[in-house]
Amino acid sequence: MRSLGTAALVGALGLSVIAVPPARAAAVLPYQDPSLPVATRVADLLGRMSLDDKAGQMTQSERGTTTAADVTAYRVGSVLSGGGSAPANNTPAGWADMYDGYQRAALATPLQIPILYGIDAVHGNNNVPGSTIFPHNIGLGATRDAALVERIGKATAEEVTGAGQDWTFAPCLCVARNDRWGRTYESYGEKPELATAMTTIVDGLQDNGVLATAKHYIGDGGTTGGVDQGNTEISEAELRSVHLPPFTAAVERGVGSVMLSFSSFNGAKLHGHKYLITDLLKGELGFTGFVVSDWAAIDQLDGQRGFTQAEVVTAVNAGLDMAMVPADWKVFVGYLKAAVQAGQIPMTRIDDANRRILTKKFELGLFEKPYADRSLTTTIGSTEHRALARQAVRQSQVLLKRGILPLAKTGGKIFVAGKSADDLGNQSGGWTLSWQGASGNTVTGTSILSGIRAAVGAGTTVTYNRDGTGIDSSYRAAVAVVGETPYAEGEGDRPGSMSLDATDLATLSRLRAAGVPVIVVLVSGRPLDIAAEVGNWNALLAAWLPGTEGAGVADVLFGDYAPTGKLPVTWMQSAAQQPINDGDGKTPLYPYGFGLTYSDPPADTTAPSVPAAPTATGVTGTGLTLTWPASTDTGGSGLAGYDVYRDGVLIGSPAVATYTVSGLSAATGYEFTVAARDAAGNRSARSAALAVTTASGTPGGSCRVRYTTNDWSTGFTGTVAVTNTGTTAVSPWTLTWTFSGGQSITQAWSARVTQTGSVVTATGEAWSAALAPGATVSFGFNGSHGGSNPRPASYSLNGATCEAS
Known part of the structure; x- marks a missing residue:
């Protein structure tokens, strides 16, 4: 609700000074x-x-x-x-x-x-x-x-x-x-x-x-x-x-x-x-x-x-x-x-x-x-609102690499560097007082450097130099606050490189040369291309664009609050992967939802051992089972699991040293590799490759398929229920059909659905890979069509023709 004002307007846009009337006339209409x-x-x-x-x-x-x-x-x-x-x-x-x-x-x-x-x-x-x-x-x-x-x-x-x-x-x-x-x-x-x-x-x-x-x-x-x-x-x-x-x-x-x-x-x-x-x-x-x-x-x-x-x-x-x-x-x-x-x-x-x-x-x-x-x-810039903003800042921090964090508040010297360490404009980003925003202390607030200085104890010395000049081995840690400068739409599009700029790379090089642990605080409006650099950093904290309350970053750096943020986006291994999103099969540097905290084992920068090449058993025309010896982790955070790749593409991330692969084509050659990962986010190199050629075909069983669609405009949602009417289990199962109306599947759930030309192949998920006698599994998908959406004429389950109902 609005309330009556009492001030007079002064001097903008030719607006004259007029006294505000004490009240409006009584309602007459x-x-x-x-x-x-x-x-x-x-x-x-x-x-x-x-x-x-x-x-x-x-x-x-x-x-x-x-x-x-x-x-x-x-x-x-x-x-x-x-x-x-x-x-x-x-x-x-x-x-x-x-x-x-x-x-x-x-x-x-x-x-x-x-x-x-x-x-x-x-x-x-x-x-x-x-x-x-x-x-x-x-x-x-x-x-x-x-x-x-x-x-x-x-x-x-x-x-x-x-x-x-x-x-x-x-x-x-x-x-x-x-x-x-x-x-x-x-x-x-x-x-x-x-x-x-x-x-x-x-x-x-x-x-x-x-x-x-x-x-x-x-x-x-x-x-x-x-x-x-x-x-x-x-x-x-x-x-x-x-x-x-x-x-x-x-x-x-x-x-x-x-x-x-x-x-x-x-x-x-x-x-x-x-x-x-x-x-x-x-x-x-x-x-x-x-x-x-x-x-x-x-x-x-x-x-x-x-x-x-x-x-x-x-x-x-x-x-x-x-x-x-x-x-x-x-x-x-x-x-x-x-x-x-x-x-x-x-x-x-x-x-x-x-x-x-x-x-x-x-x-x-x-x-x-x-x-x-x-x-x-x-209320504008009030203590209460700034406290709320500081809370939001610390909850938004995503710890990607822990290293020696949290930093002790007392003892020794800490060196702070980077173009965004003492720059409120950089940490606020675009749409701050102006459309594109600007570097410099354009707004009132607390820089990340000021937050660090306020956080440390009386016995700790904090030295700041924007470009890292003056650091030596006497410092117990270096904090580098680097990343993007302000931008808004249009100016902020990055069709080429998405890496750190030359200024940031030079600063980081000076800090590393001193031989002290380097903690990177990344101030940016998106993930940056850092895979080639992150191995040289002891710790990495994604601070995003925190706004005026930089002390919220220091709250996490020094352990007053443990980091709780989780990635809202998938972090690329390189800009060439863009676009990269959760579930698209591309292997990220850090997956969507990733984020460490201080209850995780500390200081683990060592990758697990490289797995031996996998072996294959139960090879059929549509699937097989991979196994490999368990890897070891000496870094302290513990082995978290494995990533399985088919022809270089990530297809699964099991927690144990075995994985069942489905959805393959008969009489086709594939190459499988495995990498190990630990709880700190470190990954090993990939194993040697296993080459496998699937069988020429897989016996099928009796089956029945019920196929329904719900159409709108040029799109539709399809639902499929497939029943094993035979007397033996079908495992793994693969259902195929052909679209005759130019339909194209865009999204699926409860099964892995792929399409090559007009041929559609659906295979079970890990939790529905087997069809027991009399069992039914259902899955669905969204698709588009060019004006007509005829039902498939026939269906095949592991090579056997199914009854359509």
């Missing part, structure tokens, strides 16, 4: 009566609005191009600040004064409809100096703590409200599938369940009076090559299974707005995609809030500079409710009205958009309390 239901008030107001009023409500302009007089004259429904766009008095009070000036201008219109003021408060109220800057989303994903994220939403809402704003373009619910993407740090992680869990931030924001925005709808994290504003070339089934679930959860939580993505889905720009906006989001998901565009995004619909009336028609008819048109918003108003008058956009679509926008304004209480709530200004 139904829509001004707060005792009536919101729907009744909206209907009454909508019936009084002219086309000018309605077009204005659908317009969002940027403060740098909008005066108070503009808001009144054009009935502007919303104003925003782009990254770095701030009032001349860039303080919380200055922001609130600016807000009140615009709000007075809106209330000077005949119908007195207040504005919404939008900002990108994406990790705290990061536009306003003095605010608490929380870790970016990738770090919050590492915490796995949805309740913590909700508390961060509440704290952010208080600091946003205290500076006068009422609408944030957050949370980003993208599922980042390629770490080359410059917005990877805005994602909670590579799996939909992470972003889905973190939609608690919607409650934290909206339960405390700030409208939230689920963005960017939909698939922006899945573009080919990780290109920002690129093309997401996947099936609808994959779009639904990977990228849609977080938006579904946000809608269920009542998120007030959804922002469309700049990107395309299979070549079609999202801002003109009626099926995904109107049919799926508003229809199937039941979204009742309003849809807003991204920055000038409707200008991209025809691929030409300068937006046109045709683009306005396409976007609004597709389901866009409010257009973010930072510079040319007056042109947009003209095009929108002309399109309605020409019958190109029906008035029902205009009324629907206005109804959605007005509903949120009434629900926020803006009609009763339109001015900045300055009672919350004292």
Whole structure:
């Protein structure tokens, strides 16, 4: 809820100094009566609005191009600040004064409809100096703590409200599938369940009076090559299974707005995609809030500079409710009205958009309390909020290599180096006071170096040199804080190298040359290509982009808190593996979900012994069993298991020295190798290879298959139940069939399903590898088709034809 302000607006954008009226006039019309239901008030107001009023409500302009007089004259429904766009008095009070000036201008219109003021408060109220800057989303994903994220939403809402704003373009619910993407740090992680869990931030924001925005709808994290504003070339089934679930959860939580993505889905720009906006989001998901565009995004619909009336028609008819048109918003108003008058956009679509926008304004209480709530200004950068941010920082730390951690607080000397050790801008990243962010102490907070100095005891000396000059063997440890410098989308895309830069490598080289243990703290918005370097480091801590409270990193380094963070993304062995995600068969440097803690055995940097070459038994046309002598681990953390590779591709990670392989082709040659791994994350080299040729065929048994599908658009979900109707067990089992309609399987569960051309092969998982007599096993999959989806004509179980039912 908003409250009446009492300050006068000072000096920005030509807004004149006007005293805030002590109270608004008593309600005289139904829509001004707060005792009536919101729907009744909206209907009454909508019936009084002219086309000018309605077009204005659908317009969002940027403060740098909008005066108070503009808001009144054009009935502007919303104003925003782009990254770095701030009032001349860039303080919380200055922001609130600016807000009140615009709000007075809106209330000077005949119908007195207040504005919404939008900002990108994406990790705290990061536009306003003095605010608490929380870790970016990738770090919050590492915490796995949805309740913590909700508390961060509440704290952010208080600091946003205290500076006068009422609408944030957050949370980003993208599922980042390629770490080359410059917005990877805005994602909670590579799996939909992470972003889905973190939609608690919607409650934290909206339960405390700030409208939230689920963005960017939909698939922006899945573009080919990780290109920002690129093309997401996947099936609808994959779009639904990977990228849609977080938006579904946000809608269920009542998120007030959804922002469309700049990107395309299979070549079609999202801002003109009626099926995904109107049919799926508003229809199937039941979204009742309003849809807003991204920055000038409707200008991209025809691929030409300068937006046109045709683009306005396409976007609004597709389901866009409010257009973010930072510079040319007056042109947009003209095009929108002309399109309605020409019958190109029906008035029902205009009324629907206005109804959605007005509903949120009434629900926020803006009609009763339109001015900045300055009672919350004292929460901006408060001790309580900074303590919460410090907690989030320490919970986000992911320990990838333990070495000598935690460091003792007392005794001897510690050397600290690296370009991000004493740089609040670097540790806060992009979207911090400006769009791209900047290096340097741009914000108020505690650097990682300051946190280290505050953590150590009186008997410990901390020496700092940015590039590592001056270290010698007298130091008991060196802490190198290295990684990325700030960036945001576009500028942050990394199509080439993803390694540490020359400055970082030179610093690390100086530290290693001193012969002391080197502890690397990696400040970055994504995994970096470090496999060639990490063997030279004693310990590695992924700190992500922690924000203003660097003492949270020191909390973990010195053992005040044990690390609990888990990787929200898969850490590549090299940039050539991108995209790499959990379950795709690629062998990572560190897998999704990996993260050590101090209860794990310490100081293990020794890899287990290399396994001897495996041997094969039970070779059939479709499978075999591998065994090998157990490896040993002398590093202290203990043997954790093995990784099994088929022709160089990881196919399984058993805990014991045996593994059953299924899903092979008859009369085919394969090469198998094995590597050992320990609990500290060390891996041995691979064993010598075993070459095996499978048998020419495997006897089958009697069988029955039940096949059903559930189709939508060009996608479908298939379910298969296969029953062994014979008298002997079938182990391992393999079911094959042929698709005749060009169908393509995109995802499967409860069985390993592969496709070569039109031939589909399904084999049992480890827990369902055998089919006893009379037993049935079921599995499912998602697929796509080109318009028809005929059922398979026949099925074969281990070479035997099955009865189809």
